[in-house]
Amino acid sequence: MSGSKDIAILGVGMHPWGKWGKHFVEYGVVAARAALADAGVHWREVQFVSGAATIRNGYPGQVAGATFAQALGWQGAQVNTSYAACASGSQALAAARSKILSGECEVALVIGSDTTPKGFLKPQPGDRPDDPDWVRFRIGITNPTYFALYAQRRIQMYGDTPADFALVKVKNAEHGFTNPNARYRKKFSAEEVAASAVVADPLRLMDICAVSDGAAAIIVSSLEYAKKIGKAKAPRIAAISTVTPTFASALVEMPDIATDSAVAVPAQSFRAALPRKAYEEAGIGPKDVSLAEVYDLSTALELDWIEDLQLCERGDAAKLLRAGDTRIGGRIPVNTSGGLACFGEAVPAQALAQVCELTWQLRGQAGERQISNAKVGITANQGLFGHGSSVIVKA
Amino acid sequence: MSEPFLPGWFTLDDKAPQLLGSRCTSCGTYYFPKLAAGFCRNPDCNGEVFEEAPLSRRGRLWSFTNAAYQPPEPYPQVEKDRFQPFAIAAVELEQEKMIVLGQVVAGTGVESLKAGMAMELVLEPLSDGKLVWKWKPTK
The missing domain is CATH 3.40.47.10 (Thiolase/Chalcone synthase)
Incomplete structure (x- = not known):
């Protein structure tokens, strides 16, 4: 390694934003497959799945990383889930970068997806003066x-x-x-x-912005891996x-x-x-x-x-x-x-x-x-x- | 005198009510609402002892807005056509060096507010009759 802390962006993909009313996993898989195709990387080559979580979708702490890994087909990758509200995606990206820069993996999928509830966001019910x-x-x-x-x-x-x-x-x-x-x-x-x-x-x-359904996925890798697959000029984080x-x-x-x-x-x-x-x-x-x-x-x-x-x-x-x-x-x-x-x-x-x-x-x-x-x-x-x-x- | 919406958050002195915060006895940092866990949040302070601190009841208007639509529960609800929009103020307290939000007294709309105005704390009931603190323009 040249001492650079950069990693390469091999591929990106999204599921269009909207109010589609489908399960968030569906959007996530569409985005992940688009990112894999864009990267020219086979799903089995991904060694680390870094999911961005949300507190919605049924219950808190939805296991985003593993959920998407299963939907894409378990293939034994390492997995991680990040929750950081609006910054969940960036923290998931940071987790992937750490894995790559430490040499624990060469190529990772970073993924975030959401299905938003209907109507305005409301507080949880019940009397909670401590909240x-x-x-x-x-x-x-x-x-x-x-x-x-x-x-x-x-x-x-x-x-x-x-x-x-x-x-x-x-x-x-x-x-x-x-x-x-x-x-x-x-x-x-x-x-x-x-x-x-x-x-x-x-x-x-x-x-004022609305809330939407949507998904985004990014394939990131070490600079060496990018070079190896002919993407030495890929944008870098x-x-x-x-x-x-x-x-x-x-x-x-x-x-x-x-x-x-x-x-x-x-x-x-x-x-x-x-x-x-x-x-x-x-x-x-x-x-x-x-x-x-x-x-x-x-x-x-x-x-x-x-x-x-x-x-x-x-x-x-x-x-x-x-x-x-x-x-x-x-x-x-x-x-x-x-x-x-x-x-x-x-x-x-x-x-x-x-x-x-x-x-x-x-x-x-x-x-x-x-x-x-x-x-x-x-x-x-x-x-x-x-x-x-x-x-x-x-x- | 009617009941406060939360007990212990402000004094019930109807002439000169004050918000009840807490103050770290080590570094002097104020907290409103009172700090729930007994550890000062100033990263340079290990303070664990807090005293109750009535906050300044006058401050300067930092910014303001209004609620044009009725907020959702737990805000006490009235029938939709009876809802009266209300102004909301963010008031900067000089001594405590903090900004505290609150409704503006009924009848004072955003058109009569300007940053830097002097504001004072008063008590007014919400639609369920429970008292809450509000900010009122003053001389």
Whole structure:
């Protein structure tokens, strides 16, 4: 080994996002087979199956890794399951990288899939005053509350407007319009966004992402293995950051009703910490980035992420947006896949879907979404309970 | 005076109610709600002794939003057409250096809120009659 901590992405595959009402294993197998075919690797050659789990699908801790291995046909691979809320996929990827870099395996399948329940996500039933999730719903604080507080803070601090947020939706809808894996493939005008109902001021229904069914799978390997099968030029994973927050939290995070107190130590931004570690690990900086896939749970949150990724100064993301810099064809395209706006969130698959998009872009296979001269891509996401991730892929 | 929605989370002083947090006696870090396990979360502190700490009842508005639709249970439910949207505030407490969420008093909508405004803590009942803390703009 040359001392490099990179691993190769041999193949990627997805099951289209939607509301298909089927078992999640079915989506996962479709995605895995697509990734295997894309990699040109036979299923029996996979030595490690790394599954991204979710707490849904019947019972907590669904044994994702082994479930998919069985569905693909037990062949004696080592198996692992990662649960990390929205970052489950990245942690599963990190587990595969560790196995590969330690020499325990050469080629691994990383897989995440979800079937989401119908309707809005609801708290568990029963009186549970010790559970912050119960407490916040008891006093009327829902998921959109948090996104709206962050969005309003942008309005108050930086002069962003609801029209800026609508523009994020319009842009992402244009990006996802031709993406065969996107659930919503419809262009929207700013007027249509503005005409949708206010859910949590300043956010409207069309500012907030839905939940979807979907699956994503990635075949990764050592650089030696990639070379051996004639894929020495495959895109590489250069960094996987899955750091925890650092006390004291600067933002009220779902499902909490207060931040940490910063009396003893200064407040820290969790979102900003995620890509910082990724840049450090990859030995590159924000100026090297060609494109980014970020977790737009709300339109306004995409603007926060752009700043957290240091693609502009704090408070300037709306300027980039208005100038068209974050569109396909712009200086630094963001969410070329269409993002969560076009996909809806399929929790254990979403972080892997972000890596799939970067891979297609870096290979020049993104079809009508293709950006020019893609060399380095970065992802960012954040979920519940101090989970988040940022992955860097380079050509 | 009616009952609080949770006992021990705030004082029932109807003129000047206060949220009841806890404070690490070693490093001074505040917690709201009170820390359930007796170990300070400051990574540099091994504190295991906490005192009850009534929190500042005034702070500055950090951000705000509203609930345009009725939240799901366990939020006390009313018939759909009787639901009144309410504003929600995130208020920064200077002494405690923390941000605390809560509803804004009935009758005050987002249009009358602005970041940096002075806010104070009051008690108001929810639709089930149980008292909860709320934030109210003040001078």
